[in-house]
Amino acid sequence: MKKIEDLRSYRWFHGTELVEFRHNSRLKQMGYSKADFAGKPIIGIVNTWSDLSPCHQHFRQRAEDVKRGVLQAGGFPVELPAMALTETYMKPSPMIYRNLLSMEVEELLRSQPIDGAVLMGGCDKTTPGLLMGAFSMDIPAIFVPAGPMLRGAWGGKILGSGTDQIKYTEERRAGTITDEELEEIENGIARSPGVCMTMGTASTMTSLAETLGLSLPGAASIPAVDSNHPRMASDSGRRIVDMVFEDLKPSSILTEKSFENAMIASMALGGSTNAIIHLIAMAGRIGLKLTLDQFDAISSRTPMLANIRPSGEYLMEDFYYAGGLKALLNQLDELLNLDAICVSGMTLGEQIKGAKVFDDKVIRSLDNPVEKAGSTVILSGNLAPNGCVLKQAAADKNLLQHKGPAVVFENYADMKARLDDEDLEVRAESVLVLKSAGPKGAPGMPEWGSLPIPKKILRQGVRDMVRISDSRMSGTAFGACILHVSPESHAGGPLALVQNGDIIELDTANRKLTLHVDDEELEKRREALPPPEVYYKRGYGLLYSENVTQADQGCDFPFLAHGPNTPDPRIYG
Numbered sequence: 235m236k237k238i239e240d241l242r243s244y245r246w247f248h249g250t251e252l253v254e255f256r257h258n259s260r261l262k263q264m265g266y267s268k269a270d271f272a273g274k275p276i277i278g279i280v281n282t283w284s285d286l287s288p289c290h291q292h293f294r295q296r297a298e299d300v301k302r303g304v305l306q307a308g309g310f311p312v313e314l315p316a317m318a319l320t321e322t323y324m325k326p327s328p329m330i331y332r333n334l335l336s337m338e339v340e341e342l343l344r345s346q347p348i349d350g351a352v353l354m355g356g357c358d359k360t361t362p363g364l365l366m367g368a369f370s371m372d373i374p375a376i377f378v379p380a381g382p383m384l385r386g387a388w389g390g391k392i393l394g395s396g397t398d399q400i401k402y403t404e405e406r407r408a409g410t411i412t413d414e415e416l417e418e419i420e421n422g423i424a425r426s427p428g429v430c431m432t433m434g435t436a437s438t439m440t441s442l443a444e445t446l447g448l449s450l451p452g453a454a455s456i457p458a459v460d461s462n463h464p465r466m467a468s469d470s471g472r473r474i475v476d477m478v479f480e481d482l483k484p485s486s487i488l489t490e491k492s493f494e495n496a497m498i499a500s501m502a503l504g505g506s507t508n509a510i511i512h513l514i515a516m517a518g519r520i521g522l523k524l525t526l527d528q529f530d531a532i533s534s535r536t537p538m539l540a541n542i543r544p545s546g547e548y549l550m551e552d553f554y555y556a557g558g559l560k561a562l563l564n565q566l567d568e569l570l571n572l573d574a575i576c577v578s579g580m581t582l583g584e585q586i587k588g589a590k591v592f593d594d595k596v597i598r599s600l601d602n603p604v605e606k607a608g609s610t611v612i613l614s615g616n617l618a619p620n621g622c623v624l625k626q627a628a629a630d631k632n633l634l635q636h637k638g639p640a641v642v643f644e645n646y647a648d649m650k651a652r653l654d655d656e657d658l659e660v661r662a663e664s665v666l667v668l669k670s671a672g673p674k675g676a677p678g679m680p681e682w683g684s685l686p687i688p689k690k691i692l693r694q695g696v697r698d699m700v701r702i703s704d705s706r707m708s709g710t711a712f713g714a715c716i717l718h719v720s721p722e723s724h725a726g727g728p729l730a731l732v733q734n735g736d737i738i739e740l741d742t743a744n745r746k747l748t749l750h751v752d753d754e755e756l757e758k759r760r761e762a763l764p765p766p767e768v769y770y771k772r773g774y775g776l777l778y779s780e781n782v783t784q785a786d787q788g789c790d791f792p793f794l795a796h797g798p799n800t801p802d803p804r805i806y807g
Contacts (some may be wrong), residue, residue: 236479237663240385242373243276245805246347247445253805257347259593265471265685271310272425275478277471279304280339282360284318289357292427292458296792298323300352300466309350309478314342319359321436327678330478330778332359332366332486332512336519336743339367341735343431345803349373350478352470354445356380356429358709360510362522365448369484370794374477376577378470379440381458382550383428389415393423394432394543396710398683407654418519428458431550433542435707438510441493441559445499445639447487449574451585452694455558457551460469477577482538488520490494490747491571495582497529497615501536502562504609506709507623507717515788521796526621526786530612530745541596545627546595546604546711556596560589565599579615613716615747617702617728617738620786626742630698634742638700641736646671646682651742654689662696665738671705672722673782677769683707683717700740704729704785716734716740716747718785723764726783 248256261271279300283293297313304311317335343351351371356379356463368375386393402419405411424665429436440454450470456463472528493513500509510529517524539562542548548556563570564586591597598604609627612621626634641664643649649668652658659665666685673679684707687699701715704722721727728749732738737750749756770776781791801805 235322237479238273238721241275241349242802243349244349247272253351273347273641274308274310276347276610277309277311277350277352278346279306279313279354279403280316280342280364281313281351281354282316282318282364283354284320284709287320287357288318288322288424289353289427289429290318293354293380296378296464296467297356299467300354300471302721303468304475307472307475309475310743313763316342316364318577319357319363321358325682326676328359329680329773329789331440331776332363332679332793333782334367334774335360335363336370336794340370343368343371343373344800349475351375352474353504354375354380356440357438357587358435358439358508358698361436361443362516365518366790366794369488369516372485372799374480374481374482375448375484376450376470376474376477377443379443379449379454380436380465381428381456381460381463382431382437383424383458384426385419385431385549385551386423386425387625388419388422392549393419393426394428394549394710395556396434397544397712398423400711404687404692404697407686415634422628423600426437426459430710432710433503433505433550434495434542435508437550438500438509438709440511441505442496442500442509444559445496445563445582446492447574447582448484449579451576452558452560455550455554456503457554457690471535473577480579482577482579485520487575489574489578490522491521492574493517493603494532495570495574497532498536498654499563501533501609502538502539502566502778502793503540504542504604504627507610508706508709510623510790511706511718511785515790516601518788518790518795526612529610533608533610535607536569537600537607538605538609538630539598539599539600539603541604544710545609545625548577552593552596556593557591560586561591562597564589565591565597567756571699594678611742611745613740613742613745613747615698615749617747617749618719620784622719622747623717624715628712632716633698633740635740636663636665636700637737637739638665640665640667640732640734640736640738642667642732643669646676647675649685650795653686656690658688658690659734660688660691662691662694662699664699666699666701667729667732667738668703668705669723672719673784675724675766676705676780677775677779679704679706679785681708681711683715685715687747702729702738714740720784722784726760726763728756730757730763735761
């Protein structure tokens with residue numbers, strides 16, 4: 235157990251020299267008495283609230299709930315605003331800024347007198363961004379998830395944010411619903427604070443944070459507006475104070491076994507394909523290397539038990555009432571590493587023991603899964619030498635073995651301009667290909683991978699096609715979308731060489747993606763490739779473009795990977 239004089243903050247405030255005088259007097263300037271902070275651990279509450287972050291609109295109050303818990307436990311809470319990575323509004327992609335958030339969190343905590351951190355996030359990139367920064371800093375930290383919003387409703391139907399946005403905008407393009415009906419859906423699809431209530435990237439990543447042992451048990455499943463949510467926030471504030479004295483840091487919790495648990499949970503949840511990129515990056519921050527082969531091996535032996543959209547029928551609110559993540563993990567206990575340590579101080583096995591399923595239609599059992607195995611699969615072949623990803627649980631099963639001619643779009647603007655052209659040479663069996671949508675090419679690897687289906691194909695009643703890109707897709711999206719093709723086209727990957735009419739074969743059973751063009755022809759095409767365009771000429775965008783790794787490596791910056799510890803700052807003037 236640590237003593238007060240062992241804490242980082244002690245060096246800032248204990249003493250009578252000019253530097254300590256300055257530090258103490260400035261806290262008093264803000265109205266605090268020495269009794270408020272002297273001899274107490276200082277807890278940084280990293281809050282990603284923003285007026286443009288609808289998922290986090292309740293975080294102003296939740297920060298107060300966390301503070302209450304910190305004060306009750308004898309700590310001194312300080313709120314630290316951090317960049318809000320809103321999935322809705324940031325362009326070209328919030329994925330560009332995940333690494334920036336991680337750098338901000340690391341330096342917020344290192345440069346200031348912080349002994350422990352409460353990380354407040356939920357919207358897709360905030361969870362990995364916050365955690366990656368906390369892993370690199372490695373002081374005691376606990377994650378408070380935003381929680382899912384309430385289910386949506388329209389015309390007697392239950393709506394799921396993201397999933398039904400995609401579904402009904404496609405129906406509008408097909409002409410089956412009117413503009414007025416689409417606006418009614420707009421009005422009813424997102425009714426409260428919180429993240430998407432489907433098993434999108436947000437709920438996938440908060441669930442994986444809990445599975446990794448970084449949140450209190452049950453935290454990820456609680457709806458944002460449920461009264462259990464502020465109680466969880468206060469409980470987290472109380473717990474972080476104890477964690478500081480216990481010196482329970484990410485490095486004390488995270489192991490290969492805990493990351494294996496997260497991969498298992500992701501597949502059992504039918505989780506977002508984005509989780510693969512984020513988990514690889516998160517593991518890299520503590521010196522672990524996750525490979526795409528590991529994800530595929532775990533997928534092949536892990537049944538999908540969560541019957542949640544887009545791969546299933548229900549929503550996160552139903553999941554919570556059915557028992558939530560603890561109940562799902564308890565169903566999986568024979569597959570998990572139950573001795574993994576958690577921020578609660580318990581093992582994962584102790585946390586989930588006795589958790590009950592209250593609705594077995596929402597949370598299935600091992601002997602009655604939604605999918606027997608392989609909700610997400612890893613493919614490779616001459617079109618994706620370093621791998622690519624397919625969420626087969628959310629695809630039309632008839633397309634999992636498919637061969638068809640390519641319809642190629644050189645970039646997103648080209649796709650927008652030509653997709654609905656009646657003269658576009660496309661049929662239902664065509665394979666839509668989008669280039670220049672990867673980490674460097676887009677830039678930022680936006681969620682463009684669920685390419686819209688051409689209108690003339692929609693009018694034929696077709697609602698899924700094989701689509702291939704080096705981009706990502708929303709975890710709320712669905713379809714036979716092959717994603718994260720690596721290396722990306724902008725980096726000279728084979729995707730850059732595909733031309734209209736080339737035959738592409740998807741063989742999901744054998745994990746193969748093949749471009750049926752001979753090597754000699756591909757080499758000729760490579761020699762004719764123009765140099766890639768440079769999008770960013772300065773600033774953080776240039777730093778990103780010059781340093782970001784490919785999707786199979788987590789899209790992190792090599793200089794942020796695990797290495798020698800950075801020393802605490804010198805406390806001088």
